[in-house]
Amino acid sequence: xxxxxxxxxxxxxxxxxxxxxxxxxxxxxVVALTAGRNLDLLCDQIKRHKPExxxxxxxxxxxxxxxxxxxxQLENQLINIPxxxxxxxxxxxxxxxxxxxxxxxxxxxxxxxLPTLAAIKAGKDIALANKETLIAAGPVVLPELxxxxxxxxxxxxxxxxxxxxxxxxxxxxxARLSTGVPTPGFxxxxxxxxxxxxxxWSIEDLKKATVHDATSHPNxxxxxxxxxxxxxxxxxxxxVIEAHYLFGLDYDHIEIVIHPQSIIHSMIxxxxxxxxxxxxxxxxxxxxxxxMSWPNRIETPWKRLNLPEIxxxxxxxxxxxxxPCMQLAYSAGKYGGTMPAALNAANxxxxxxxxxxxxxxxxxxSLIELTCEKHKENFKQEPNLEDIIYVDLWARKICREFAxxxxxxxxx
Amino acid sequence: xxxxxxxxxxxxxxxxxxxxxxxxxxxxxVVALTAGRNLDLLCDQIKRHKPExxxxxxxxxxxxxxxxxxxxQLENQLINIPxxxxxxxxxxxxxxxxxxxxxxxxxxxxxxxLPTLAAIKAGKDIALANKETLIAAGPVVLPELxxxxxxxxxxxxxxxxxxxxxxxxxxxxxARLSTGVPTPGFxxxxxxxxxxxxxxWSIEDLKKATVHDATSHPNxxxxxxxxxxxxxxxxxxxxVIEAHYLFGLDYDHIEIVIHPQSIIHSMIxxxxxxxxxxxxxxxxxxxxxxxMSWPNRIETPWKRLNLPEIxxxxxxxxxxxxxPCMQLAYSAGKYGGTMPAALNAANxxxxxxxxxxxxxxxxxxSLIELTCEKHKENFKQEPNLEDIIYVDLWARKICREFAxxxxxxxxx
Numbered sequence: 076x077x078x079x080x081x082x083x084x085x086x087x088x089x090x091x092x093x094x095x096x097x098x099x100x101x102x103x104x105v106v107a108l109t110a111g112r113n114l115d116l117l118c119d120q121i122k123r124h125k126p127e128x129x130x131x132x133x134x135x136x137x138x139x140x141x142x143x144x145x146x147x148q149l150e151n152q153l154i155n156i157p158x159x160x161x162x163x164x165x166x167x168x169x170x171x172x173x174x175x176x177x178x179x180x181x182x183x184x185x186x187x188x189l190p191t192l193a194a195i196k197a198g199k200d201i202a203l204a205n206k207e208t209l210i211a212a213g214p215v216v217l218p219e220l221x222x223x224x225x226x227x228x229x230x231x232x233x234x235x236x237x238x239x240x241x242x243x244x245x246x247x248x249x250a251r252l253s254t255g256v257p258t259p260g261f262x263x264x265x266x267x268x269x270x271x272x273x274x275x276w277s278i279e280d281l282k283k284a285t286v287h288d289a290t291s292h293p294n295x296x297x298x299x300x301x302x303x304x305x306x307x308x309x310x311x312x313x314x315v316i317e318a319h320y321l322f323g324l325d326y327d328h329i330e331i332v333i334h335p336q337s338i339i340h341s342m343i344x345x346x347x348x349x350x351x352x353x354x355x356x357x358x359x360x361x362x363x364x365x366x367m368s369w370p371n372r373i374e375t376p377w378k379r380l381n382l383p384e385i386x387x388x389x390x391x392x393x394x395x396x397x398x399p400c401m402q403l404a405y406s407a408g409k410y411g412g413t414m415p416a417a418l419n420a421a422n423x424x425x426x427x428x429x430x431x432x433x434x435x436x437x438x439x440x441s442l443i444e445l446t447c448e449k450h451k452e453n454f455k456q457e458p459n460l461e462d463i464i465y466v467d468l469w470a471r472k473i474c475r476e477f478a479x480x481x482x483x484x485x486x487x
Numbered sequence: 488x489x490x491x492x493x494x495x496x497x498x499x500x501x502x503x504x505x506x507x508x509x510x511x512x513x514x515x516x517v518v519a520l521t522a523g524r525n526l527d528l529l530c531d532q533i534k535r536h537k538p539e540x541x542x543x544x545x546x547x548x549x550x551x552x553x554x555x556x557x558x559x560q561l562e563n564q565l566i567n568i569p570x571x572x573x574x575x576x577x578x579x580x581x582x583x584x585x586x587x588x589x590x591x592x593x594x595x596x597x598x599x600x601l602p603t604l605a606a607i608k609a610g611k612d613i614a615l616a617n618k619e620t621l622i623a624a625g626p627v628v629l630p631e632l633x634x635x636x637x638x639x640x641x642x643x644x645x646x647x648x649x650x651x652x653x654x655x656x657x658x659x660x661x662a663r664l665s666t667g668v669p670t671p672g673f674x675x676x677x678x679x680x681x682x683x684x685x686x687x688w689s690i691e692d693l694k695k696a697t698v699h700d701a702t703s704h705p706n707x708x709x710x711x712x713x714x715x716x717x718x719x720x721x722x723x724x725x726x727v728i729e730a731h732y733l734f735g736l737d738y739d740h741i742e743i744v745i746h747p748q749s750i751i752h753s754m755i756x757x758x759x760x761x762x763x764x765x766x767x768x769x770x771x772x773x774x775x776x777x778x779m780s781w782p783n784r785i786e787t788p789w790k791r792l793n794l795p796e797i798x799x800x801x802x803x804x805x806x807x808x809x810x811p812c813m814q815l816a817y818s819a820g821k822y823g824g825t826m827p828a829a830l831n832a833a834n835x836x837x838x839x840x841x842x843x844x845x846x847x848x849x850x851x852x853s854l855i856e857l858t859c860e861k862h863k864e865n866f867k868q869e870p871n872l873e874d875i876i877y878v879d880l881w882a883r884k885i886c887r888e889f890a891x892x893x894x895x896x897x898x899x
Contacts, residue, residue, distance in 0.1 A: 382802035
């Protein structure tokens with residue numbers, strides 16, 4: 076029986092984690108939850124999973140949460156009210172909760188960074204779904220991992236695939252944290268990408284792509300922001316940076332392959348030329364479950380993969396001119412230091428501005444490029460946590476400013 | 488540095504093993520060779536690899552071999568003449584040679600069985616390329632493995648793929664020998680099959696298939712017999728039986744998938760529905776090297792797999808009516824005891840008779856079926872080695888007799 080904390084329990088990763096905990100009640104017990112504003116869902120989760128501690132991101136919801144839980148107790152729907160905490164310190168307390176064996180970090184964005192760091196400092200194993208932990212804060216997080224012995228278990232599909240394939244190699248132990256040094260013998264990582272909503276569009280057509288076009292993903296059902304990232308291939312660029320920190324390979328040995336069916340979730344190439352791949356249906360539950368059950372696997376009644384039914388798996392090289400975001404991510408990754416933090420923040424902001432219909436689809440990479448270029452002026456090679464949080468805010472502001480200039484040009 | 492013995496050094500597996508030893512001279516040292524009649528090649532191999540012992544299958548070649556090696560010594564092309572032995576006892580002595588860490592069993596057919604058993608009894612690790620060791624003699628070999636601690640490392644492409652995928656699972660240790668009991672949690676094996684020369688032929692057309700048609704394999708360059716086995720899918724049926732003994736799964740959990748490109752060499756399905764696959768170019772050197780280097784991997788300069796270049800991987804279910812040999816193999820495997828030995832011998836004989844152009848292509852499964860049916864009369868559930876050797880000879884004789892009756896019917 077593993078004790079699990081879920082950071083961001085009402086989000087996409089959080090709800091799927093709790094569904095898994097509910098499906099396998101003799102394997103997992105939920106001891107801590109943290110959430111934002113969705114009190115309805117949170118109360119329901121407290122009722123079902125009976126955590127020992129619950130943290131709210133904002134103190135404003137605390138009074139209402141207390142009243143609702145008291146109500147549930149009066150109705151005999153809840154026996155014990157969990158410890159209730161709130162704000163950044165509350166999130167950190169829940170993240171580092173002593174009884175937890177594993178912390179699932181489903182909080183999106185830089186907001187997830189501090190509680191994830193708290194869990195790392197407490198030496199917890201982390202099922203990592205918060206991208207910023209490594210992409211923005213890699214230089215800060217890696218030494219903390221080394222200090223505390225905390226292990227990063229990837230909970231997203233691509234890195235889980237690599238992690239699964241690495242299990243049988245002499246480099247399996249490296250998979251929990253980067254050494255920063257290319258691991259000898261483990262030749263390359265091949266990250267697969269669906270190619271997103273525009274994989275069959277010409278560059279000419281991309282100029283006319285609307286928000287509706289960009290948010291219709293062919294394989295995975297995801298939020299709008301991540302669906303746009305998938306259309307620009309920035310999601311894959313960010314995953315390249317994450318893979319670099321997770322598995323310790325340099326950027327020249329992390330490659331992207333377009334694979335529209337999303338059945339092969341990623342591959343590793345070994346020194347003797349053998350390639351290992353992990354496959355499955357495009358469903359986030361499998362990588363989340365693996366991070367939760369690792370190093371074991373749990374028997375599930377989930378639909379079996381059926382390759383004859385799928386019939387055809389196709390592959391092509393990504394077109395660099397069509398996907399400039401991909402190259403921007405490689406460049407920022409190689410630049411290192413605070414540059415990936417600037418890239419990530421600029422991308423979030425540029426996508427938001429696109430979703431507000433203030434810029435065209437092809438302006439997304441331009442804004443990111445301008446922001447990263449500007450960041451060279453206040454770049455830090457060996458940042459601390461404050462530097463990273465500062466760069467995140469700074470890059471968002473700068474990106475908005477560039478967007479204003481840009482849209483004046485575009486729409487005037 | 489690993490010391491290697493090569494049984495059947497002048498055959499296809501043997502020559503490739505020695506090429507690998509030559510390519511990686513700081514990893515492997517050859518200490519023993521055994522061969523049949525190809526003295527030219529054997530002398531060349533002795534010159535290059537300087538083994539400590541050499542065994543000839545037949546005593547008739549001994550005098551000539553001694554003279555040639557003396558000649559090489561006089562010409563200063565060879566410093567020390569290895570110990571020379573011959574016949575069944577000589578083969579066994581070379582197979583059990585004390586200095587060897589690993590014995591590559593490249594001798595084809597039942598002739599390879601006795602020296603392989605000698606190596607197993609001597610507690611050597613085996614790079615297994617001789618199919619009969621498990622298919623015919625599984626019931627005899629498994630207890631010997633358990634007794635001696637010898638480990639079977641598959642050297643053919645499909646079982647190596649499974650073995651590679653299993654490395655990262657809690658069942659990796661089972662991969663060296665069967666327990667006979669389905670391993671909980673390891674759900675299924677998916678053996679890939681190219682579909683052979685006739686994969687795009689209709690059953691109607693198969694009736695007219697010639698020897699030339701049947702011996703043109705689309706992906707792998709192999710001997711005639713095995714190319715016909717690939718066209719009937721008997722090769723895959725035999726691999727199913729081998730996988731059963733190697734990995735301990737029951738027959739209902741070993742499946743065949745037609746995959747014409749032969750890039751995915753086989754897959755395992757895990758209990759949580761995740762599938763792991765091993766991929767590479769269709770080249771026997773990679774699985775042989777893995778068996779030789781296991782549990783490590785050696786850096787090679789071999790051509791990297793390039794999925795975008797291949798572009799397309801396809802899969803379909805095998806058609807049971809088109810490939811009756813496949814079903815015959817499953818039935819014989821489930822029957823157990825001496826039945827797979829009878830199946831294997833009948834198949835070898837039926838294919839030989841087809842290659843002699845005495846029967847039609849579709850008569851191959853008929854002859855095997857008749858022989859297996861007849862074998863129920865003298866079947867043994869728990870055979871000893873003598874029983875297996877007897878059944879092998881008996882099934883060949885019976886198969887020839889059925890063929891005579893058949894061809895009288897067909898050609899009169």
